[in-house]
Amino acid sequence: MSGKKGEKKLYYHGLKEQKKLDVSRLKYLSILLSVIGVAVLLVAAQSAQAPLVRVSDVYGNYLMNYAVVRINGTVVTVPYVSQTGGKLGITFTVDDGTGQIDVRVYSPLADEMIRKGLVPFPGDEVTAEVQLRVRETYTYSMLQYLDGLHFRSKLYSEKPPLVKSLNANMSNTYVAVEGIITDFSNVSSGYLLTVDTGDSLVSVLVPRVLLVFNNLSVKVGDTIYAPGIVYLYKGTSPEIVVRNLTQLAVTPIEEAPVVPIGEAPNYPGMVLAVEGSIAGITYENGRYALTLTDGGNYLDALVPREVLANLNPFNASSESTVRVAGRMGDDGRLVAAYLEAVKPVKTEFKPIGVLTLDMRGSIVAVKGNIEEVDRIGSNLKLVIDDGTGRLDVFVPSATLAELSNETKAQLKVGLGVEVGGYLELYRGKLEVVVYTGEGIRALGEPLPPEEIELPKVTAGQLADYEGQLVDFAGSIEGLTYANGTYYLTVDGVKASLPREALLNLNPLEAGTGSPVVIRGLVAGDNLVKGENITVEVPIAPIPLKPDEVTVDMEGQLVAVVGKVTDVANLSGNLKIVVGNLPVFVPRSTANELTYVPAKGDLVQIGGYVEIYRDEPEVVLFNPASIEKLEASGPTEGTVSDLKTATEPLLLTVTWDSIAYQKPDYVITFHDPTGSATLLAERSLLPNPLNAGTGSTLRVIADPLSGRITGLNVTRAKPSPILRTGSIGLSMKGKTVAINGTVSSVAIIGSNLKLTVDDGSGEIAVFIPGGANVSVSKGQTVHLAGYVDEYRDEPEIIVYDLSAIEVERPSGTGEIEEVTVAELSKATGRVNLTVTWDGLGYENGAYYMAIHDSTGSTKLKVARTLLPDPREAGTGSTLRITYDTSAGEVVSITVVEAVPAEELRTGDVTLDLLGTTVVVEGTVKDVYTGSTFVKLTIDDGSGELVIFIPKSVAGDLSFTEGQTVRIAGYVAEYKGTVEVIPYRGDCIEVR
Known part of the structure; x- marks a missing residue:
């Protein structure tokens, strides 16, 4: 069949044939329905909230990596800003009560957060929808859209209460301070200001997050109104964190009204300026007291060093007119924050020899060649000489830090230097205090010799030159000592001389009758205050036998030849007996002797005759005036x-x-x-x-x-190598050698004590003077010494430091670098780069408190590894190698040194627990326990207890009236603050 006639009928007989459907359109309908379904699902997903989680449940949970969650909590850190490659980043930390987690915001979201004022600050209650990042030792989160951050409450007030001081109980409150800025630092977290409110100093932080798109002009001396959040820095130190620049108000110090000096005390609490010339400068409790005068009135201004440093001592002498601005105190003194020379008068260089006590406090400029360079803690002391005299130059640590490395390198003995500063009296001697780095000019070469023409006078002419610097000429008649001063008698006139100058007189070469010239200040017709002495024509004395020295020779210079029959140390002084004649060597001279005679030596000694217990003795005052005479060979x-x-x-x-x-x-x-x-x-x-x-x-x-x-x-017969466990007291006095592993290390004063074991048993090893030998627990040593007895047990004494060889353990690859947060999961030896926060002593061991950007912790450390706090104290950046298996520090390298702060004794408080400090004072009380010595010292600002373990004190002894300088850490015992030194070389007894 063909055509319709051939089609098969798909309906029953008798039913009407249905219209055909076009199913090709169904596919478009299905696609449309799919798109609509996806859109509905997307809208539903977006409207659904991320789950609310606890920090403790997600921190370190790898299953939550990349998960989007919500966190409710309180912001506990100041927002940290980073800018890398032009991209902005913000980090803040949220604490929900179960833990803390960092929230990071990256550009361009960070830019939008700042511009819209949506940055969280400490104390804010927030809900943040974030995506988690879970790493091996660190979990953080990222804010991915701004609507994901909601403020449940903000710590803020339009009219915050005005406070004069802060305390820890104010944490997470919104307050304001008003005062003068006395210190300004541009730190990584922003602008850190110190504000003097009149009652106290308050720290104010303008976070860098506020400065990203805004400019803020502020400097020391300005008056500031600063509202913000009270935040506990490092959990203990309260500071104000500004959260809104529009609330901040700054009044430049230059706008302070000028008030006459005589009227300024009538305006207590007012910020004002005064003008006058400098009547004097002294140092007082961490600040400089600057006395100004207008010719009839005087006013004291307390000036921080940073402000005084603006006054260049070479360009502005005491005759200059200066303007000082600050807040007028209730005590009639101006608390200054700004200083400017409005009519500077250049400072003229003066000869050292014309500087007198009545010039104390004035600004002077001198130049000379450096004769001594000494580091005193973190400070520097120079002694310079210009031919007219010697002068001490004190360079505080803050000034030293301002000098370039090139200048420091040229501050060497023999090179010239120009110095500007103010004159001060220290321990009875004038010194120049250099208060600014601009006050030192290193010349890099010696000063050329310059003839300074002074009147050359004789004994009969002195009365005409009273109060003047002269060259006094005459012949030596004798030498005496009284009340701490040497007096050389020249032609009937007494000339006082410092011991340093008297060293130019060697009585073995120049005796009685030798013509000399003494440069000094004429104090009267029979007294010259000498600065130095020159022997013009030395007349050598005739050597005497010991029994030829008699009481009639008192005060005369003599030379004695004989054989030493006794030598004794008398508390640092020496007593040498030549034949039957006692020779006294004062401590200052004894410390400089290059030759100390022994009993039986044939010697020649020069000095002056003194009567002691009705018998003559010779006093040796010059360390060069003792010689050993060669006897016949053996x-x-x-x-x-x-x-x-x-x-x-x-x-x-x-x-x-x-x-x-x-x-x-x-x-x-x-x-x-x-x-x-x-x-x-x-x-x-x-x-x-x-x-x-x-x-x-x-x-x-x-x-x-x-x-x-x-x-x-x-x-040579080398010492036999023995097993450590086989050495007994029967070998006492014999030398032995051992190979073994160090199981303990202890420093006792300047000595080192080890315990060594080669598997056969332990043996104690004592190394005199070995405190600086680099050896640590676990190392292998090869050493030799003699066997001695200590507490009924054998001990090896290594008397030669070259007889100890330390074998370094073979390396196992590069030591891993970790952070503090990663330390708990680290194994083996690791390196950390951290900031040193504090030091403490617990359960017989020292612990360092340290931190880095990831967290903080305490590490057990041997006392021998701790750095010298005078060079690197708390606050220093350290690189530490830590053995996680042993749980102790292996080595410490100082990366960036912060010297311990020098404080007055009365300023050391419990707020400084664990902090390293340097203090100096007079010993008021000494208590000696079985294992410690406890001192009470005072520098005039208040008493302070110094606790010294005997393992640190070594052979040092202390008595009331001594002056001690101590570097150590602040500790507490039953509510009393103490400073504890942990190194013997940090105890200086003066």
């Missing part, structure tokens, strides 16, 4: 000859044993004729690794002094 002999010999003997002996007899060592030896024991200096002893007991020695023995004066090894 003769060959035997040990048996020692009993009758009077001259040195040359012996060939076998070394039997060694022991210590302070300050020398006792050497026992023998030859075929007998045995003997003599004393020897440590420097003469051979390295026991190479030559120990049993070696054949060639020695020079002095039978009169009982000492070995020379020693050579002719046949």
Whole structure:
């Protein structure tokens, strides 16, 4: 069939045929329905909220990585701004009570957040919809759209209460302060200001997030009104964090009204300016007291060093007219924050010799060649000489920090320097205090010799030159000492001389009758205050025998030749007996001796005669006026000859044993004729690794002094290497060597004590003077020394530092660098770069509090590893190698040093717990316990307790009236604040 007739009918017979449907349109309908369905699902998804989670449930949960969640909590950090490659980033931290998590916002969302004023600040209650990022040791989140951040409450007020001070109880309140800016720092988190409210100093932070699209002009001296949130920096220190620049008001210091000096005290609390010349400068409790005068009235202004530093001492002398601005205090003194020389008068250079006590406090300029350079803590002291006299120059640490490296490198002995500052009196001597880096000019070469023409006068002419600097000429008649001063009698006139100047007079070369010239200030017709002395024609004295010195020679310069019969140390002074004549060497001279005679030495000594207990004695005041005279050389002999010999003997002996007899060592030896024991200096002893007991020695023995004066090894016998557990008291006095692993390290004063074990048993090792030997627990050592007894147990004494070899452990690859947050999961040895926050002592160990950007913690550390706080204290950036297995610090490297702050004793409070400080004061009380010494010191600002462990104090002794300078950390004992030094070299007794 064909056509319609051939089609099969798809309906029953009798039914009407239906119209055909076009099903091709159904596919378009289905596509439309699918699109509509997806759109509905998308709208539904967008309107659905992400789940609200707790930080503790998601932190470190890898299953939540990339999850979108909501977090409710309080903002607990100041927003941190980063700008990398022109892209802006903001980070703030939210605490929901179960934990804390960082929320990051990236550009361009961060830009929009700042422009719309939607940046969260501490104390704000927020809900944030974020996407999580879970890393191995750190979990953070990202805000992906601005509507995902909702403020449930903002810490803000249009009219915040005005406060004068802050305390920790004000945390998360909105307040305002008004006062003068006394310090300004551009730190990573923004502008950090110190504001003096009149009652206290308040820290104000203008966060960098507010400065991204805004400019803020502010400086020291300006008056500021600053509202904001009270935030506890590091959890303890309250500061105001500004959240709205439109509320901030700054009044430049230049706009302060000028008030006459005589009227200024009538305006307490007012910000004002005064003008006048400088009547004096002194240092007072961390600030400088600047006295101004208008010719009839005087006014004191307390000026921070940073402000005083604006006054260049070379360009503005005390005769200059200066303007000082600040807040007038209730005590009639101006608390200054701004200083300017409005009519500067250039400072003229003066000879050092014309500087007098009545010039104290005035600005001076001097120049000279450097004779001494000393570091005193973090400060620098120079001694300069211009030919007219010597002068101390004190450079505080803040000034030193302003000097360029080139200038510092040229501050060397022998080079010239120009100095500007104010004159101060310190311990009875004038010194120049350089209060600004502009006050030092290093010349890089010695000053050319300049003839300073001073009147040359004789004894009969002195009355005509009273009060003037002169060159006084005459002949030496004698020398005396009274009340801390030396007096040289010249032609009947007494000339006082500092000991440093008197060193130019050597009585072995220039005795009585020698013509001299003394440069000094004429104080009267019979007194010259001398600065230095020049011997024009030395007349050598005739040497005397000891019994030729009599009481009739009191005050005369003499030279004595004889043999030393006794030497004794009297609390730092020396007493030398030559024949039967006592020679007294004061401590100051004894400390400078390059040769200290021994009993039996033939010597020549020069000094002046003094009467002591009705008998004559010679006082040696110049360390160069003692000489050892050569006796005849040693003769060959035997040990048996020692009993009758009077001259040195040359012996060939076998070394039997060694022991210590302070300050020398006792050497026992023998030859075929007998045995003997003599004393020897440590420097003469051979390295026991190479030559120990049993070696054949060639020695020079002095039978009169009982000492070995020379020693050579002719046949070396190395110390035997023994097992540590086999060494017993039967070996006492014998030298031995060991190889083993260090199981403990302790520093005792300047000494080092180890415990070493090679697996057979432990042995104690004591290393005199070995505190600086670099050895740590776990290292392998090879060493040699002699066996001694300590508390009924054997101990090895290593008397030669070259007899200890430390083997470094073989490396296992580069040490991993970790953050504080990653430390808890780290293994082995790791490196951290951190900021040192504090130091404490717990359960017999020291702990350092440290932090980095990821967190904070405490690390156990050996006292020997701690840096010198005078150079690098708390606040310093350190690189620490930490052994996670042992749970202790292995090594410390200072990356960026912050010296410990020097404080008055009365300014050390419990707020500084753990902080390193430097203090100086007079000892008021001394208490000695079984393991410690406790001092009470005072510098006039209040008493302070110094707690010194005996392991730190070493051999130091303390008495009331001493001046001590201590560097250590602040601690607390039963509510009393203490400073505890942890290094022996940080205890200076003056």
